[in-house]
Amino acid sequence: MVEHGGTSTVAPEGGIGQAARRPPLRTMLADAHSGMLLFGITPPRQSASAEQVREIAAVTVARLAPLNLDGLVLYDIDDESDRNPVRRPFPYLPCVDPAVFHAEHLERWDRPVIIYRCVGKYPEPELRDWLRSADPDQILSVFVGASSRHKTVHTPLSRAQELRREVRPDLLLGAVTITERRDEHLRMVAKQAQGCGYFVSQVTYNVDATKSVLSDYFYTCRDQGIPVRPVLFTLSVCGSVKTLAFLQWLGVDVPRWLENALRNAADPLAESYDQCLANARELIAFCRRLGMPFGFSVESVSIRKVEIEASVALAGELRALLS
């Protein structure tokens, strides 16, 4: 879903912050805590040299260290051009496998990671081997199904979910939630029945729609007598009209008033930053009032340095808001 997120050249110093250490991500999600904060990145492009990949990993870890994150989200990028006939505003470029990137390059990242798996890309034996090897204290996963019905897949989503239950039931599995969809709460309940223990939203800019899905999900769980699982809201700043177009291409519903504001803003990055923060405040207040477990993940869908830096700053402010 995102372009890769590590391009700048100077790595600030500093280890991973030790202040206010919370329980491990797995515990917080399994026990339906609130206040988790993650950061989402996309592994480097496959075309990058080994040296470049190493540098990107180092820069990324250094940049995120001061944030006291509960974990990292590693996206698995698939060519989703079959999903949307409109031309992709940023070109699709194959990226390093997120599991490989984690295993081989993120040795300095000592906190948990949520590794996305576009399961259709992987033959079943490969997926099984990975599940067997994954340390459930450090690795969580989100399985993503095919982007359209017409796509040829190696392993369908339902089979991948089965496989996890067979091979590695203690690996905490999550699912994507797309809060723009009217009946999304029913899909969430169905995914939960397949073993998903938490949800990660697509980038959300329409807080009203997000609140409606959360509310429908919350009351459906209550009515069905099933536990409410945590939702991690994904926020992403939007620094230009091109980034806006990419968000919309991805299916993100940007309210018209916000689209107008971004198009007319002298500084769209500052405008979107303020809006992300306002949205976070609104979602925090809403979830606390409802009694809904929640957290956030911040990502930059663009590789522009100013947008990445604004994302890191946003995560910093969220950490303070959540404390």
Added chain:
Amino acid sequence: MVEHGGTSTVAPEGGIGQAARRPPLRTMLADAHSGMLLFGITPPRQSASAEQVREIAAVTVARLAPLNLDGLVLYDIDDESDRNPVRRPFPYLPCVDPAVFHAEHLERWDRPVIIYRCVGKYPEPELRDWLRSADPDQILSVFVGASSRHKTVHTPLSRAQELRREVRPDLLLGAVTITERRDEHLRMVAKQAQGCGYFVSQVTYNVDATKSVLSDYFYTCRDQGIPVRPVLFTLSVCGSVKTLAFLQWLGVDVPRWLENALRNAADPLAESYDQCLANARELIAFCRRLGMPFGFSVESVSIRKVEIEASVALAGELRALLS
């Protein structure tokens, strides 16, 4: 659009508050000020005795006096059952003509009124006479067209607008705006071209949709080089599932999360009151940031005493917010 709003029996003492007197409503709207606060009421039912009508007027004026309002909105109720095939949750009962109610019973109300006119109800000579007699310093109007295409009308909206331009161009005319509609900003611009100098929204609970219409309207005015006219947002508390059903029957889009909250709340009136206040804060911040002139009108769509009292309390809090 509303049931009548004055039923309780004990009238608190007190004249119209003199504190912080602002320019007259006409000036504030004509000069595109912000911060106007009005209260909307529906005249008593036609079946009420002369004595009851007098009492309702006295109670209403006494109740609203402490609010330091900029004016009163007097609704003109029409049978809109042709507009919606679903059964009306509250029965339609003909009400006293708002112009008659104002002329004959509101002598103790010394501030301006916005008199709604469902123009299709009135033959042209009657409308002309009323326009001739209206004092433009005290009376403003909102013309409302037929509720459906199939309704037989005495005077079409376009003819009523023409009549005002011919007979009483100095009577400040407004129009209803329904912010649930996608292309509403284009309708607003068209109404403005017909002489409308301000807008009054339908009861608004979907702030996101309202912000989108405002934003589209604001930027369309800017692009066309025409002045931006003020919008008065109508807020109404909702104290019961029956009131909620009535709001929805009227076409008010209540976001799903809010509908869920109201249905599940121990005290839906308190829940809706808090939400109205939150919505007001959000609209104030949004309009100030955009540079959009705005004000509020509060009404109670229900005749229950607790809902009327909550509406008065809401107007009181809005007065403080707007100061």
